[in-house]
Amino acid sequence: MNSKSETDEASRGNEASSSNNNSAPSNCEDQSSPGICPAENSGQDNMKRAAAKQLIERYFYQLLDGCGNSSCDNQYCASSGQARNLTPNEAAAEAIKLFYKEARLCDTHPNKVPRTEANTCDSSASTTCSTSKTKESTDNKEETCESPNMSLELQEGPSTKPEASQDISQQEDFKTLSHNNGAPLTEDRIYQLCDECLQTKAPQPLIRALGEAFTQPAILARCFQKKVRRDSNSGEGSSSQADKESKAMCSSTDPDKDVDSVAGPELDVESCRRAFQYLAKVPSEYYSSALVTALTTLAENMEIDLRITKKMNVDDAVKCFIIAFEVPDLGCSDYLEIALPALCHAAEHLPTKAQAKLARMWAAHCKDSLQHILETLQQLITLRVISTNYTRHFQVQDDESVTLATKLMKIVYYANMLAGVMEPNTLREEPIVIANQLDPLGDALDHLYPLSSMKKANQTQPDDPLAIELDVNVLDARKPYLPFDEFYNEPLSDTIEMDIDFANYKTEITNGKKFAFLKYPFILTAATKSLGLYYENRIRMYSERRVSLLHAVVGAAPPMPFLRLKVRRSHIIDDALVELEMVAMERALDLKKQLVVEFEGEQGVDEGGVSKEFFHLVVDQIFNPDYGMFTHHVDTHTVWFNPTSFETEAQFTLIGIVLGLAIYNNIILAVNFPMVVYRKLMGKKGSFEDLADWNPVLYNGLKDMLEYEGCDLEEVYYQTFRICYQDVFGNPIFHDLKENGDSIFVTQENKKEFVEMYADYLLNKSVETQFAAFRRGFVMVTDESPLGALFRPEEVETLVCGSKNFDFNELEKSTEYDGGYTSESQTIKDFWSIVHSLPLEDKRKLLQFTTGSDRVPVGGLSHLKLVIARNGPDCDRLPTAHTCFNVLLLPEYESKDKLEDRLMKAISYSKGFGML
Incomplete structure (x- = not known):
């Protein structure tokens, strides 16, 4: 901002307001002041400039005229007697200084119009009115009557009504024509204005009415009020009693009553919706540009009132947002690029209680609008993401248009849950607390290794203040009004650099200075969040490895940097459970080390593939009906806890550890639990x-x-x-x-x-003992993980079981080639032709052969990253694989038939390191 130009502008504005001899030119396109010459403002810079100009003007008049409060104690207000007498030019310069240091503004301030004892305006479309007896002059003059709600500068001098024509811009109509003296909009008024516009093809009256109502929060909050019905037989006493009850409801401090008071005796949401539906009959080009400017001004005024003056009533703010988001699709890019970001910016300054009121109102009275609001915010985010070239120096987390829209979407997210089917929060599992087993030596040296400080305490995401205010939890949402996956934004999820977002997430937990999308997990796909969870788990693994090495350095204990399991294939369950039980009893923190599995009598380094096979074999045996720990439901193909099992609680605890280790080590399991198991694991009891x-x-x-x-x-x-x-x-x-x-x-x-x-x-009750032990084992591994904060139960199921979408076309697109193969090689073409023709069971075998697991990773097969490498010329050898690295070694067979024969033998009979 140029301080000199702003001083000149404020000075010119003062001269215009204090003189009755100067008239404003009718056409002032060359003027520099946007208040004197209404011009079409576009872009974020103009928006910020206009908002800054408003604040400077308010400081200017506060210094010159004061706030009118005789007991004012503001040293920057003329009414307090503490401010020295200033000339207009001195006041203009001082106002700019006060703006930069965000000095105090009084609750009330004079409007920038000639101060008069009487001011009578014609409510018609005429632009002139009679003004009598100004403080500066006793001469009666015919002056331009401009609403203080619409312009920043006074426009004086004689003026006539411009004819309705296409060459008059909507912005000029919006800013210069007279208004309805602050009268709020009603449903009938909208009908009248729309009919008039459709008949005369002159949109100016409609534009003026919308502009006046939508620029000032105080006016907009009084629009579409619910009519108070009075019984003619009840007399004045009954009417007075009804008014008293209405006021009592409005002043109630009870949150539920506050919601009713906003929706009941004041704002009529249905009337507002009907009015805007009727407005949609008018061609949007008649009013869209003006309404975008009005909404932008509204957002700026609300932000000032909420952030600086703090004088805006919470209920009024809620009503303004409800009405603003009931506006139909304007069909212009300026709404998404200018007005909507401004509304999101204003919403950021809503206090938590106001956000809760807004969520309750949307849930109770605006269910049909939730889809439109959500889609609009998604369009804004998507538009910004795909049109912006983000770099390491300007990340998507730095883009306010995206981040503020995400914050507003959180209110919609909770409203969506409240609008759906909610269960009582009494159906909660008792929390399981694992004894803190922090290592003294590790704690003593944490300052030398900052990375390991994550292990010191449960630095998981704190509870959301809005969720606490609403007393709502995602586990209680049995059926949201809109499906949760509609809140995913895939372009955003694909754009985010998760390493940066995860770092911001950990910083956000400690000091709250960085924006992290992981704090708003509803907008991220499960695949993107799983990458954040992967970083979390890996850092914990490195932390435990460091502590173990420190023990070895000081001779406190032999080095154990990994959780090493040595098992026999023939006794895999016995060996694995015995070793895990010993670890859990001696030092449960060792479960958070990186898992390394070794099969006795077999050579191989576990880089991930051996662990996958270990889990696959363990799951096969544990969930076998002959083992007796779980029962199978034939109809649903799911397993359930056997309430009459002969196994001990320790056995079920160890099964929970296995499940937790699988998530912790990013391994997908072939388990078939019903969804209620994952809901119970997250802390919600089963219900009907x-x-x-x-x-x-x-x-x-x-x-x-x-x-x-x-x-x-x-x-x-x-x-x-x-x-x-x-x-x-x-x-x-x-x-x-x-x-x-x-x-x-x-x-x-x-x-x-x-x-x-x-x-x-x-x-619950029939399997209480078995499930409590199972959940305890699971929590022993995941207690410090943000699993519950980031993932809903259905997403946890995806983490455990993988995706159910076996789309091998995606796998083909994401596969890379090495050793001389390309996507155009004949052997590769034959390979994919064979694969696509296989039944699902054989496709599972192929995944098992090449990756060590027959499950699809979170996000689909496009996230698998398979590599097919040439393994020599044509020969009789079978294809081989490195499951640790998802590499398939494929000889260049001379024919498709030979390739199919060798491939089917390889995937059908191989297991471990040999052929069976």
């Missing part, structure tokens, strides 16, 4: 709705009972509070949900209680 994927036949039967309305339910279902289920051997087991349950029949009055108790017993 979880039966849908656990046992759909039972779920449908109980749902039919709930929906049955006949009075003969007792005779139709003949069900008591005694239930029967089968153990692993098929024997029936009876259980009374209540005392003497066999004598209590299910009726219309108690059927809901029966269903809830039935589900609670099957999913």
Whole structure:
């Protein structure tokens, strides 16, 4: 900002306001002041300049005229008596200085219009009005009446109404024509203005009304008020009582009542929506540009009131945002590039309570608008990401348009949960606390190795203040109004440099100075977040390795930089569980070291491939029905805890450790748990709705009972509070949900209680001992991980089991070639032709052969990074693979038939390091 030019502008503005002899020219395109000559402003610089100009003017008049408060104590206000008498030029220079140091502004300030004792404006479209008896002059003059809400500078002198024509820009209509004296918009007024515009093809009255309402928060907050219905027979007393009750609701401090007060006696959201739907009938080119400018000005004024003066009422701010986001699609790029970023910038300054009110209002009264709001924010983020060339010096985390839109999307995210089906927060699993086992030697030397400080405490992401204010948790969202995956932004997820974002994330936790998208995980895909989790786990592994080496240096213990397991293939379960049990008992922190597996009697260095095979073999045996720890549901192809298992709690704890180690070491397992297991692992108990994927036949039967309305339910279902289920051997087991349950029949009055108790017993109480041990083992590995903060239960399932999308076209596109092969080599073409024709089971075998796992990684096969290397000319050898590095060694066979024969033999009969 040029201080000299701003001084001149403020000085010119003062001269214009204090003189009645100077008239503003009708066409002043050459003037430099945007207040005197309304010009079309575009871009962020003009927006910031306009906002700065408004603040400087407010300081200017505060220094000259004061705020009108006789008891004012602001040293920068004329009303306080502390400010020295200044000339207009001195006040202009001082105002600029006060702007730069963000000096105090009084709560009230005079508008930049001639101060008069009476000011009567015609509410019609005329641009002139009669002004009587100004403080500067007693002469009656006909002056231009300009709304203080619309312009930064006074425009004086005679003026006439410009004719409605296409050559008059919407910006001029918006800024120079007279308005409706601050009257708020109503549904009927919008109808009238739209009909007039459609009939006369003159959009100026509509533009003026929208411009006046949408530039000042105080006016916009009074728009579309709900009409108070008064009974004609009740008299004035009843009306007065209704007004008192309305005011009492508005002043209530109870959050729920606040929501009702905003939606009930004040803002009529449905009326606002109908009005804007009618507005959409008018061609958007008539008003879109002016409305974009108005919304931008509104956002700037709200930001000033929220950030600097702090005088804006919270309810008014909420209503302004609700109305602003009910505006229909304007169909112009300026909205996404200028107005929407400005609104996001203003929303950043909403206090937490106001954000909570906005989320509740959107959830309760604007469900149909959530899709539009979300799509608009996604468009803004996507547009910025794909059109900006980010570098290591200007990351996407530095782009305010993206980050502020993400912050506003968080409010929409919580509103989306509240608008859907929420379960009570009472259904929470008891938290499991693992004893702190920090190493004294490691702690003493942490200052020498900053990287290891992550291990010192649970520096996981703190609870979100907005979530606390709303008392909402993603685990309680049984069915959000919009699917959670609609909040993913794939272009953003693909653009983020996760190493930088992860560093910002750890910094954000400690001092809150860096923006990190990991703090807003709803916008990132599971594949992108899994990379952040990978960095977290790897740093912890290096930290544990360093501590182990420090022990060796001082002779405290032999070096154990890795979690090393040595097992026999023939006794893999016994060996693995015994060794893991010893580690868990002696020093549980060793579980956070990098896993290294060695098969006894086999040569090989574990660079990842051996560990994959180890987990694959362990899972195959543990979940075998003959082992007896889990039962299999034939209908859903899932496994469940055996409540009558003969195995000890320690065995289930070790199974939980295996699952945690798989996530910690970035290994995908072939397990088939129902979703309720992952919900319970994250801390949410199973409920009736979880039966849908656990046992759909039972779920449908109980749902039919709930929906049955006949009075003969007792005779139709003949069900008591005694239930029967089968153990692993098929024997029936009876259980009374209540005392003497066999004598209590299910009726219309108690059927809901029966269903809830039935589900609670099957999913929680019957396996309480087994699951608690299993979860404890899982938490022993993941307790310091941000797993719960970053991932929802369905995303945790993807982490464990991988993606279910076996798209080998993606694998072909992402595959790299080496040793002389290219994508155009005939052998490669034949290879992919064979692969695409294979059934799914053989495709799984191919993945198992080349990568050590038959599961698709998080994000799909495009993230697998397979390498096919030439392994010599045509020969009779079979293809081989380095599973640690996802490398397939393929000889250049002379024919497609020979390639298919050798490939099928290799993937069908190979296991470990030899042929079976």
